[in-house]
Amino acid sequence: MTACPSRQVFDVVVLGGGIAGAALAAQLAGDLRVALVERESQLGYHTTGRSAAMYIPSYGGPAVQPLTAASRGFFESPPWGFAGRLLSxxxxxxxxxxxxxxxxxxxxxxxxxxxxxxxxxxxxxxxxxxxxxxxxxxxxxxxxxxxDLDVARLHGGMVRRAREAGATVLADAGKPAIVREGSRWRVRTRQASLIAPTLVNATGAWADETALDAGLAPKGLxxxxxxxxxxxxxxxxxxxxxxxxxxxxxxxxxxxxxxxxxxxxxxxxxxxxxxxxxxxxxxxxxxxxxxxxxxxxxxxxxxxxxxxxxxASDRAPVIGWSETSPGFFWLAGLGGFGIQTAPAVARLAAAQVLGHRTPRDLADHGVEAATYDPSRLSEAAHPIGSPAPCQEPWVTADGPPGLPGY
Ligand SMILES: Cc1cc2nc3c(=O)[nH]c(=O)nc-3n(C[C@H](O)[C@H](O)[C@H](O)COP(=O)(O)OP(=O)(O)OC[C@H]3O[C@@H](n4cnc5c(N)ncnc54)[C@H](O)[C@@H]3O)c2cc1C
Missing domain, CATH: 3.30.9.10 (D-Amino Acid Oxidase, subunit A, domain 2)
Structure with a gap:
């Protein structure tokens, strides 16, 4: 007989344990009851564990550069016991x-x-x-x-900070079932049934699929x-x-x-x-x-x-509340710059989840929330084209890439 998963109530459930989800959970955990849910057994297994670990101020154009610049201070003198600089x-x-x-x-x-x-x-x-x-x-x-960024220490430190500040971190959660129940979301994982008014979609390459699972239209990511x-x-x-x-x-x-x-x-x-x-x-x-x-x-x-x-079709990150589905928050489209922008992206997202204005220092770097607003993207505007040869989803028999530095 299958055991009944336990029920837990949170303020926010963050789906995706890559750098985006982990950094947001770290940012929010001191203020809210947060669950960070990762489908794989290893957080950071997908894109976050496969980067080239670079910090390049010129990269990504005008939508990305302010986020990169606003993240530098975090990398140079990180808070939360990261034990030294993350950028060399x-x-x-x-x-x-x-x-x-x-x-x-x-x-x-x-x-x-x-x-x-x-x-x-x-x-x-x-x-x-x-x-x-x-x-x-x-x-x-x-x-x-x-x-160069120390990606392993950055990502590991974000997860640790989230835990220490009280977040529940669930790895190996399987593909969660997502159901809207009145003004709350129910997320049913392998281990537990989680309930929260806010659901964050930080599922990287799966972000459109996750939106569909939650009953929303995709953004053409x-x-x-x-x-x-x-x-x-x-x-x-x-x-x-x-x-x-x-x-x-x-x-x-x-x-x-x-x-x-x-x-x-x-x-x-x-x-x-x-x-x-x-x-x-x-x-x-x-x-x-x-x-x-x-x-x-x-x-x-x-x-x-x-x-x-x-x-996204305009290559800018997608950060903000869904315009159609209350309580659904997009944290996706981080392209080739998700590591070097993670601290600023997480702070911008956290401010919106908490109902605050864009933090002053981010605004001083030119970060404007409207640039990343999901409503700018018409639904499924971006045809995906011919698929590249890939393994089946979730076939992970060879294990993670085991890169140096991660
Ligand atoms: C070769 C390469 C080089 C790169 N070099 C750089 C670089 O030098 N600098 C830089 O800043 N960026 C670089 N990047 C980009 C960077 O790695 C990404 O922008 C970043 O890792 C994206 O993070 P993420 O958290 O959005 O996605 P991911 O790390 O992919 O995390 C998403 C997570 O969501 C999980 N998930 C999916 N569906 C569900 C679900 N339904 N429920 C729960 N969990 C789910 C996945 O298992 C995954 O762990 C590079 C990328 C590549 C591939």
């Missing part, structure tokens, strides 16, 4: 071939007020990253305010698959302290990572939500683009993985 400096070298010089100009112009950019000749760029081929870098911009490989790094002295090298059109980037070299073709293949797996063609594409840009033999791939970066 590493510049980004934005490189352009001769035929991309106009693009480099445009990038410098667009980011003149938001990022610290220094122009370098191709020769100077190659002094910083000697494996770059001369024809791959005619000119470059060095972005100095960028850095598109999960796009990105591939990464880890190979042997060049042996030259100083390589591991060197910059991230990023093509100005984001057709690839490579970077020192956990004692090896991380390469990505910066692919964006439409995918259904699933346990994303790398595709051989994307790996071949990564190697080809890397070899076009750099003179360094790749003899062995030590690790390969893929993750789903989920975007």
């Amino acid at each position: 400096p590493r510049p980004v070298l934005h490189v352009a071939r001769a035929d991309q010089l106009q693009r480099l100009e445009d990038f410098a112009h667009q980011n003149r007020d938001t990022a610290a950019l220094r122009r370098l000749s191709g020769e100077s760029a190659r002094l910083r990253t000697p494996i770059l081929r001369p024809e791959a870098v005619r000119s470059a911009l060095l972005e100095t305010g960028a850095g 598109a999960p796009l698959l990105r591939t990464a490989i880890l190979v042997d790094a060049p042996r030259e002295l100083g390589f591991h302290d060197g910059p991230v090298v990023k093509d100005i059109d984001e057709r690839f980037y490579f970077r020192p990572f956990g004692g090896r070299l991380l390469i990505t073709p910066a692919d964006e293949t439409p995918s259904p939500p699933c346990d994303a797996a790398p595709d051989e063609l994307d790996i071949a594409c990564a190697m080809m683009r890397f070899h076009d840009a750099a003179d360094h033999p790749v003899t062995r791939i030590h690790h390969r993985w893929a993750g789903l970066r989920t975007f």
Whole structure:
């Protein structure tokens, strides 16, 4: 006989234990009764555990940059016993071939007020990253305010803080059944039946599916698959302290990572939500683009993985109350910037859940809640296109990717 799940009453149930859900739970737990519910047995198993761990102020355009800037203070001196800085400096070298010089100009112009950019000749760029081929870098911009984030410590610290402040954290919850009962939501997991007036959808690539489960229309959020490989790094002295090298059109980037070299073709293949797996063609594409840009033999791939970066049609995050379903809160569409914006995103979301104004320091950085309002998106505006090869959802037999740094 199956045991009856216990019933528990909360102020807020947060669905999704990636960085978005964990950071919001950490933010709210001191003020409200919070349950953080993760479908998988391991929190952070999906996109959060598969990132490249970068903090890049210029990244993501005008909707994302204020959130990134407003998160820097948290990373540099984190509260809640994170035990030290979460951000260590590493510049980004934005490189352009001769035929991309106009693009480099445009990038410098667009980011003149938001990022610290220094122009370098191709020769100077190659002094910083000697494996770059001369024809791959005619000119470059060095972005100095960028850095590496300690994602494991960030995410683990958010979950710990949530627990310590009184949140209930339920992992391995299975796919919850969601039912609207009067003015409250009932979320039935494997372990318990949870009741709360507020339901937060922080389910990453599954955000549209979760909305449908709760009886709402989807927002057309598109999960796009990105591939990464880890190979042997060049042996030259100083390589591991060197910059991230990023093509100005984001057709690839490579970077020192956990004692090896991380390469990505910066692919964006439409995918259904699933346990994303790398595709051989994307790996071949990564190697080809890397070899076009750099003179360094790749003899062995030590690790390969893929993750789903989920975007709204305008590529801005989706943060705010549903306009159609009271008590349903969107915290999704965090694309390729969900780690570097997590502290500010969580504070903006927490302020709205608590019925407060946007915190003053976020507003001072240019964060405007209206930019992220879910009502800006017409329903299902974003066709998902042809699915990439993926494992079936929830087939996790190979376990998590086990990345260095996570
Ligand atoms: C290769 C790669 C490189 C990246 N590099 C960077 C970078 O350098 N810097 C950066 O800032 N960002 C980067 N990103 C993006 C970043 O990782 C994401 O923006 C971020 O992790 C999204 O977090 P999330 O919590 O929204 O999603 P997720 O981490 O995917 O969390 C969502 C969670 O919801 C759970 N879930 C789904 N459905 C349900 C349900 N019904 N009930 C309960 N739980 C559910 C899932 O199991 C999952 O754990 C990168 C991403 C990839 C793939």
